Amino acid sequence: MSSAVSVHVSVNGExxxxxxxxxxxxxxxxxxxxxxxxxxxxxxxxxxxxxTVHLNGESVKSCTVLAVQADGAEVxxxxxxxxxxxxxxLQAAFRExxxxxxxxxxxxxxxxxxxxxxxxxxxxxxxxxxxLEGNLCRCTGYHNIVQAVLTAAESExxx
Amino acid sequence: xxxxxxxxxxxxSVDGALGALAxxxxxxxLLAGGHSLLPLMKLRLAVPTVLVDIGGLxxxxxxxxxxxxxxxxxxxxxxxxxxxxxxxxxxxxASLIADxxxxxxxxxxGSLAHGDPASDLPGVLLAFDGSVxxxxxxxxxxxxxxxxxxxxxxxxxGADEVITTVNMPALEGYGWGxxxxxxxxxxxAMVGVVALVKASGGGCEDVxxxxxxxxxxxxxxxAAEDALRGGPLDAERIAAAxxxxxxxxxxxxxxNATPDYKRHLARVLTRRALESAAAGAA
Ligand SMILES: Cc1cc2nc3c(=O)[nH]c(=O)nc-3n(C[C@H](O)[C@H](O)[C@H](O)COP(=O)(O)OP(=O)(O)OC[C@H]3O[C@@H](n4cnc5c(N)ncnc54)[C@H](O)[C@@H]3O)c2cc1C
Ligand code: FES
Ligand code: FES
Numbered sequence: 001m002s003s004a005v006s007v008h009v010s011v012n013g014e015x016x017x018x019x020x021x022x023x024x025x026x027x028x029x030x031x032x033x034x035x036x037x038x039x040x041x042x043x044x045x046x047x048x049x050x051x052t053v054h055l056n057g058e059s060v061k062s063c064t065v066l067a068v069q070a071d072g073a074e075v076x077x078x079x080x081x082x083x084x085x086x087x088x089x090l091q092a093a094f095r096e097x098x099x100x101x102x103x104x105x106x107x108x109x110x111x112x113x114x115x116x117x118x119x120x121x122x123x124x125x126x127x128x129x130x131x132l133e134g135n136l137c138r139c140t141g142y143h144n145i146v147q148a149v150l151t152a153a154e155s156e157x158x159x
Numbered sequence: 160x161x162x163x164x165x166x167x168x169x170x171x172s173v174d175g176a177l178g179a180l181a182x183x184x185x186x187x188x189l190l191a192g193g194h195s196l197l198p199l200m201k202l203r204l205a206v207p208t209v210l211v212d213i214g215g216l217x218x219x220x221x222x223x224x225x226x227x228x229x230x231x232x233x234x235x236x237x238x239x240x241x242x243x244x245x246x247x248x249x250x251x252x253a254s255l256i257a258d259x260x261x262x263x264x265x266x267x268x269g270s271l272a273h274g275d276p277a278s279d280l281p282g283v284l285l286a287f288d289g290s291v292x293x294x295x296x297x298x299x300x301x302x303x304x305x306x307x308x309x310x311x312x313x314x315x316x317g318a319d320e321v322i323t324t325v326n327m328p329a330l331e332g333y334g335w336g337x338x339x340x341x342x343x344x345x346x347x348a349m350v351g352v353v354a355l356v357k358a359s360g361g362g363c364e365d366v367x368x369x370x371x372x373x374x375x376x377x378x379x380x381x382a383a384e385d386a387l388r389g390g391p392l393d394a395e396r397i398a399a400a401x402x403x404x405x406x407x408x409x410x411x412x413x414x415n416a417t418p419d420y421k422r423h424l425a426r427v428l429t430r431r432a433l434e435s436a437a438a439g440a441a
Contacts, residue, residue, distance in 0.1 A: 002164045002165055002166045002167070003166060005167050005169075021164070022164075022165060022166065022167035022210065023161060023162045023163070023164055023165060025161070028161075044160050044201070045160075045198065045201075046194065046198055046261065047345070049258070049260060052260055055263075058238070058263040059259055059260045059263060060260050060263055060264055061260045061261070061264075064193065064194060064197050064198060064201075064264070065193065065197075065264070066167075066193065066197070068167055068169070068212070069190075069193065069212065069214055071169070072215075112259065112260065115259060115260075115263075116259065119259075130344075131259060133257075133258040133259075133344040133345045134257065134258025134259055134260045134261065134345055135258075
């Protein structure tokens with residue numbers, strides 16, 4: 001076996017350390033070793049976005065990042081989105097607007113949408129659609145997902 | 160899917176990366192954003208024995224204006240380019256690469272070193288007559304875009320060289336257009352066209368046209384450029400010049416498009432890109 005490498009990562013605000021095989025993918029570390037199974041694996045080929053998490057505040061597909069590449073970084077997963085006051089505005093808006101059916105794509109959608117709203121707090125519908133191009137949903141037809149993101153943007157912009 | 164085993168070296172300087180590459184031998188590879196290399200490794204189409212991670216080298220990140228040109232650090236992500244409006248068509252092309260997650264990881268240096276003729280930035284660099292600065296144990300050299308792209312996934316970079324900077328002239332006063340045709344959102348270009356036009360007194364003083372995915376490397380549409388340069392810049396002449404966009408090309412056919420269809424796309428997209436460029440140059 002290739003020699004293990006130590007990584008220090010802040011995951012949802014908690015400092016984590018591990019010795020990992022260099023080929024371990026970030027998504028597998030999060031799911032299999034840290035038990036954060038909210039991050040899903042849909043395609044494993046960088047297409048579907050189900051595995052989206054934030055790395056230093058930016059959305060990334062964690063099936064295409066090595067755990068060793070996250071050394072020294074801050075990772076946020078869907079488990080880190082809700083706060084002491086309850087659901088994150090995006091989570092609340094997905095619930096309100098029925099932005100999910102089976103829910104498999106939802107954690108990745110929310111993490112991608114959070115990056116989208118960080119970059120552009122008041123997007124048009126077209127900008128939301130362009131911003132979510134990296135996330136596939138087999139159920140909803142996207143309409144309610146887009147509505148949910150627009151609703152979250154409105155509540156944040158008003159707030 | 161899990162990559163084959165490899166040893167991992169985290170470089171703390173360019174010299175450190177060069178040393179690790181030399182020590183790693185012929186199956187050592189640089190890792191930047193990993194968004195071309197890791198997918199290939201997961202499919203076991205690439206099986207490097209050592210990965211030298213340059214992702215932490217902040218000195219290779221950033222966009223600077225210098226001596227009438229742009230110097231872009233090799234590790235600058237597509238997302239940063241996308242957000243740098245002053246880069247004009249470079250920002251536009253970067254904003255159409257894949258999706259936001261990929262753009263947050265993928266780097267300009269990795270994209271150019273990978274040498275995929277379906278990628279967006281190689282054709283842009285070629286249209287700018289830009290270059291890359293590459294460093295090896297033997298020193299530094301500048302490689303012009305026209306000499307960099309040799310064949311499908313093949314560049315003139317040595318296995319012991321690291322791209323440190325990407326250089327582009329600012330091309331003040333040029334209008335630009337960028338057209339990318341895909342079948343699905345997030346895809347590589349079926350065909351892409353970048354056009355740069357400089358106007359003077361209603362005429363076309365200069366024009367550069369880069370083609371993406373029309374051959375094993377990015378190409379210049381020289382016949383179309385020659386047909387437009389030096390004469391009036393109007394809709395009729397643009398349309399006539401665009402008819403030459405695919406002259407001499409042998410595009411690869413694939414599941415999405417036959418070679419003939421790609422030639423058709425190149426002509427239509429060149430006309431559209433030239434129209435935008437001419438409007439911006441006026
Ligand atoms: C789903 C998906 C869709 C995509 N769609 C597009 C698209 O539409 N358009 C597009 O242009 N690209 C697309 N890409 C590719 C993406 O832009 C890659 O990020 C980019 O091509 C490679 O950059 P990287 O930093 O990730 O390189 P890496 O994957 O880290 O490296 C790629 C190669 O370059 C070498 N290398 C890296 N940096 C250097 C350096 N500084 N000096 C010398 N060699 C170096 C590596 O050794 C490796 O061989 C897509 C990728 C994915 C996964
Ligand atoms: S599992 Fe990572 S993009 Fe689909
Ligand atoms: S809700 Fe089922 S995949 Fe999106």
